[in-house]
Amino acid sequence: MTLLRNRLWLVTLTALIALFVVNWILQPNLVTPNVLKSNLTVFLPIVLVAIGQTYVVLGGDIDLSVGSVVALVNVVTVSVIAALGGGPGGVMLGMGAGLLTGALCGMVNGLLISGLRFQPIVTTFATGIIFGGLALLVLPTAGLPVPAEYWRTYGGYALGLPVVLWIFIGALIAIAIISRRAFFKHLSAAGGQRTAAFQTGLKVGQIRIMAYVLCGLFAAVAALCLTGETASGDPLMGRMLALSSISAVVLGGTALSGGSGSAFGSVLGALVLGMIGNVIFFAGLPFDYQTLIQGLITLLALAGGVLVSRR
Amino acid sequence: MSPVLEARNITKRFGAVTALSDGSLTVEPGEIHALLGANGCGKSTLSKVIAGTVAPNSGVLRFNGSDIAPRSPRDAEALGIALFYQELSLVPQLSVADNIFLGHERRTAAGFIDAKQLRHDTEALLQRFAGVAGDGFSADAPVSTLAPDQRQIVEILKVLARKPRLIIFDESTAALDRRQVEVFFDILRSLKADGVSSIFISHRMDEIFAICDRITVMRNGVTVTTLTTAETDRDTVVHAMVGELAVPQRFARNSAVAAEPRLVVSQLSSRRLDSVSFDARPGEILGLGGLQGQGQSAVLRSLFGAEPLTDGSVVLDGKTLTLRKPADAIRAGLAYVSGDRGRDAAFHGRSIFENIAAASLVKERRRLVWPNQLKQRFIDAAAALNTKYDGLDAPIGSLSGGNQQKIFISRWLATNSQVLLFDDPTKGIDLAAKADFFTLARGLADQGASIIFYASEDSELLSLCDRILVFNSGAIAAELTGDTLTAFHLTNAAYGKAA
Numbered sequence A: 001m002t003l004l005r006n007r008l009w010l011v012t013l014t015a016l017i018a019l020f021v022v023n024w025i026l027q028p029n030l031v032t033p034n035v036l037k038s039n040l041t042v043f044l045p046i047v048l049v050a051i052g053q054t055y056v057v058l059g060g061d062i063d064l065s066v067g068s069v070v071a072l073v074n075v076v077t078v079s080v081i082a083a084l085g086g087g088p089g090g091v092m093l094g095m096g097a098g099l100l101t102g103a104l105c106g107m108v109n110g111l112l113i114s115g116l117r118f119q120p121i122v123t124t125f126a127t128g129i130i131f132g133g134l135a136l137l138v139l140p141t142a143g144l145p146v147p148a149e150y151w152r153t154y155g156g157y158a159l160g161l162p163v164v165l166w167i168f169i170g171a172l173i174a175i176a177i178i179s180r181r182a183f184f185k186h187l188s189a190a191g192g193q194r195t196a197a198f199q200t201g202l203k204v205g206q207i208r209i210m211a212y213v214l215c216g217l218f219a220a221v222a223a224l225c226l227t228g229e230t231a232s233g234d235p236l237m238g239r240m241l242a243l244s245s246i247s248a249v250v251l252g253g254t255a256l257s258g259g260s261g262s263a264f265g266s267v268l269g270a271l272v273l274g275m276i277g278n279v280i281f282f283a284g285l286p287f288d289y290q291t292l293i294q295g296l297i298t299l300l301a302l303a304g305g306v307l308v309s310r311r
Numbered sequence B: 001m002s003p004v005l006e007a008r009n010i011t012k013r014f015g016a017v018t019a020l021s022d023g024s025l026t027v028e029p030g031e032i033h034a035l036l037g038a039n040g041c042g043k044s045t046l047s048k049v050i051a052g053t054v055a056p057n058s059g060v061l062r063f064n065g066s067d068i069a070p071r072s073p074r075d076a077e078a079l080g081i082a083l084f085y086q087e088l089s090l091v092p093q094l095s096v097a098d099n100i101f102l103g104h105e106r107r108t109a110a111g112f113i114d115a116k117q118l119r120h121d122t123e124a125l126l127q128r129f130a131g132v133a134g135d136g137f138s139a140d141a142p143v144s145t146l147a148p149d150q151r152q153i154v155e156i157l158k159v160l161a162r163k164p165r166l167i168i169f170d171e172s173t174a175a176l177d178r179r180q181v182e183v184f185f186d187i188l189r190s191l192k193a194d195g196v197s198s199i200f201i202s203h204r205m206d207e208i209f210a211i212c213d214r215i216t217v218m219r220n221g222v223t224v225t226t227l228t229t230a231e232t233d234r235d236t237v238v239h240a241m242v243g244e245l246a247v248p249q250r251f252a253r254n255s256a257v258a259a260e261p262r263l264v265v266s267q268l269s270s271r272r273l274d275s276v277s278f279d280a281r282p283g284e285i286l287g288l289g290g291l292q293g294q295g296q297s298a299v300l301r302s303l304f305g306a307e308p309l310t311d312g313s314v315v316l317d318g319k320t321l322t323l324r325k326p327a328d329a330i331r332a333g334l335a336y337v338s339g340d341r342g343r344d345a346a347f348h349g350r351s352i353f354e355n356i357a358a359a360s361l362v363k364e365r366r367r368l369v370w371p372n373q374l375k376q377r378f379i380d381a382a383a384a385l386n387t388k389y390d391g392l393d394a395p396i397g398s399l400s401g402g403n404q405q406k407i408f409i410s411r412w413l414a415t416n417s418q419v420l421l422f423d424d425p426t427k428g429i430d431l432a433a434k435a436d437f438f439t440l441a442r443g444l445a446d447q448g449a450s451i452i453f454y455a456s457e458d459s460e461l462l463s464l465c466d467r468i469l470v471f472n473s474g475a476i477a478a479e480l481t482g483d484t485l486t487a488f489h490l491t492n493a494a495y496g497k498a499a
């Protein structure tokens, strides 16, 4: 038990390997470049959103608005690209506008919660509705395709590896960098024992806002990926992402009370959630079971975390 | 030489409570200065004002000759002031090294944490306590796995790592053993040699006389005197702490205490209690005294079934009780009133009715409730305490702290409990409400209730109790009755053993 303390992600890693093996048995062609690539394409958005969510949770907060942030970023990006005529420059500007939107959404959440001391759950629940409403304002119905270069590039290869793999590797490098910055320790302190962090002279308010901005940025990258997958705008995109990302964070061993955990664990958690979907599909179970089973497994992970920390 | 620190006429109020009404303190360069006073006299508050954690309502702070007004611990630290927090400022989830250098991480050129340097610096600091710090004390250990003394050592090192010019050690030796204290004193001496000033808050007289140059004594939020250690002695210091009011206002008893004990507690043991035995009689107010956290609350909470016991027996009116959960205690007729109303007593946002009803519902095992049947009983109970409220339907939060506390006592009057456990019940209550509360407690005892009363302020115990048990390290160190019920004896009993 002591070995498992703060190492819940080891259990998740084991589960991931087990799920992978089961998936392989059910789907013998799993380990072929194309199938692996299409799997990664499906998992990438939740992986990215879960990474961002980790930082917020680590700081003792939560972000229920990420799903709507994804939708808003998506419609802003496709609208800007369309408005600028769809050239390479327009695509770049569109993506930039998307990233900025994500960061701004995070900033709004952070300012409300850490600046005005609003409750994180209630606030992001409300801002989620607002961001979702804004997305519908920007693009009332699904549509507005992006230029073919966008989704071709996203679905294609660079330097011999799939672009989605590069993005995944890039995300891993980003979390490795962040985890070695002082910011990460300060964030853990702010989430672990907020009074102590203040008494130590940390700028707790700024740190929490920064976590929300990071979360918004990762959600924006996820939205750009989803845009590459769907090749168009959809104001209702990403509806399940907020709750799934929290499931992934919990599965990855980050404490919902804040202060301890890792984004790497959340990546594993997100992959486990994805693999569960695969296994259900290939085992021939109705798709409707997926959410139910993901929910049960999240509950199990929460119970496991409680058991491990109790001793 | 001009003083490093001058604090003059500092005042601080928390709502209705005045924590500090005239805090003053002058510290010279390279001095080790003791700050001494009974529990609740405002030492920690004064420390926090100096360290920028708490904003004073008025007063002057001067540091190295210029006026300062630190608005946060960050500001004070930039000036060179560091505080060892009595309740510690550590993050349990982070490692020892991370905690010590939190906010001061050395970085590489690329801006990453320099893990090697961090480790090296931490090892160098830990070296000072090598051999006396106990098992499992390493740079990588999460603070959550450390023992209380080890955590205090981490807090000490964390303060030192900030390289301040003035350090306030607020009860930094409370959990340390003799050898650890020796190491700590060596550190204090070498700081002194480097010209760093220290303010040392401790309840151990011997320590203070061993290391301090001067002693400032506080009483009830006021600085009363500053003495030079070499020219004074223990008795003078204790008298300064206790003051002229050696005999506080008594809430006299109007009826005799029965001879037969009602509650007999024997050999209570648990993680925080060491074989505690005593009895309580009808009509008696039994006080639990001593320094904070010596097991007084633990006794009360254990009797109420809120903390587990490893051993011991509790007999009430001849019947042996099994106390596994509060419901057991409630049904046996015990009542618990906590000073931590928010945590232990209040149902926030619920009506006064519901707040009073809680205990009755448990005691009478009611599953369904017709409010009108209970209402009159609750109105009577609350009226008996002279509680002011708009109506039973008003939310509990609409009442002041003192009136809330009366409601929580009404809760138990409505259940007819005959043994009342008061756990520092007047915390955060203003003086008038306190006096009311004391009259009430005396009245209940006169009607035959047994009250066991823990107060963090000695004067409350002395004015109310018929008998006081003085606690030390989870055991009863002394029993005061009759002639020994004085501030002098209480202070000496509480401090004597610890010294």
Ligand SMILES: Nc1ncnc2c1ncn2[C@@H]1O[C@H](COP(=O)(O)OP(=O)(O)O)[C@@H](O)[C@H]1O
Pocket: B014, B017, B018, B019, B020, B037, B038, B039, B040, B041, B042, B043, B044, B045, B046, B427, B428
């Ligand atoms: N944050 C707070 N809110 C309300 N009352 C407080 C607070 N902090 C301290 N007090 C009260 O102020 C008084 C002085 O407390 P403190 O400075 O901690 O005393 P000491 O350190 O000398 O024991 C006590 O009566 C205490 O209950």
Ligand SMILES: [Mg+2]
Pocket: B043, B044, B045, B086, B170
């Ligand atoms: Mg104190």
